[in-house]
Amino acid sequence: MPPRDPALARDKALDAAEELFYARGIQSVGMDELRGASGLSLKRLYQLFPTKEQLVAGYLARRDEHWRRRLAEHVARQRDPRERIPAVFDWLEEWFGEDDFRGCAWINAYGELGATSALVTEQVRAHKEAFRSWLAALVDAAGLPAALTGPLFLLAEGAMVTAGITGDTRPAAEAREAARVLVTAAGPDGISRPSPTP
Structure with missing residues (x-):
């Protein structure tokens, strides 16, 4: 079941984005692939990050903190x-x-x-x-x-x-x-x- 908690759902989206974007590049990874890797619906992904650009920015901001x-x-x-x-x-x-x-x-x-x-x-x-x-x-x-x-x-x-x-x-x-x-x-x-x- 997809997580209902917005913070947990956001983390799942960012986890998938970090794994795929860092390994393969940003432009080669589509939102459908991120949907599959995160376990979230496409609708939920777009609720959390209305554009792919915002998801990229979120991934970079969180990675900055960890790095x-x-x-x-x-x-x-x-x-x-x-x-x-x-x-x-x-x-x-x-x-x-x-x-x-x-x-x-x-x-x-x-x-x-x-x-x-x-x-x-x-x-x-x-x-x-x-x-x-x-x-x-x-x-x-x-x-x-x-x-x-x-x-x-x-x-x-x-x-x-x-x-x-x-x-x-x-x-x-x-x-x-x-x-x-x-x-x-x-x-x-x-x-x-x-x-x-x-």
């Missing part, structure tokens, strides 16, 4: 604030190694719909801005220059794109080593120093 929580929980295990920065890349390496890893859901969604859906673009930008702000807080807590936030963000994002394409975990390890170089170059007191000339 950032998993990352933050992993990083928080490190007591040394400076070790929390490489821990970001440790977690990315674990994520890249998961059997169902298909790259960054937000980059994938933007690639499919960014040119045509303002709602999807808004969700993607909100996720990336939240991730960058969280990295900025890590940098600040470690006593490092705020200017490191941008390069660290780009290292993480580049690793996600590359791992999504190659299906390899190495981009996370390579990005982690580059992050360590940046943190070390900042010095123990957070002041960046030039590399010694030969």
Whole structure:
């Protein structure tokens, strides 16, 4: 029997959307297929999400909460604030190694719909801005220059794109080593120093 509780029905719809959209792409999955995977009627699906675009936005918003929580929980295990920065890349390496890893859901969604859906673009930008702000807080807590936030963000994002394409975990390890170089170059007191000339 389909769930009568609206919250449970919404979760079932989002579970089906996340599984299918992330594995196969958004445009290749139709509402009929989502109906079958969720166990909800098409009428119920459209009551919950009047358009497919709204379902995509809902999927991305919920995935954002789960993704950032998993990352933050992993990083928080490190007591040394400076070790929390490489821990970001440790977690990315674990994520890249998961059997169902298909790259960054937000980059994938933007690639499919960014040119045509303002709602999807808004969700993607909100996720990336939240991730960058969280990295900025890590940098600040470690006593490092705020200017490191941008390069660290780009290292993480580049690793996600590359791992999504190659299906390899190495981009996370390579990005982690580059992050360590940046943190070390900042010095123990957070002041960046030039590399010694030969």
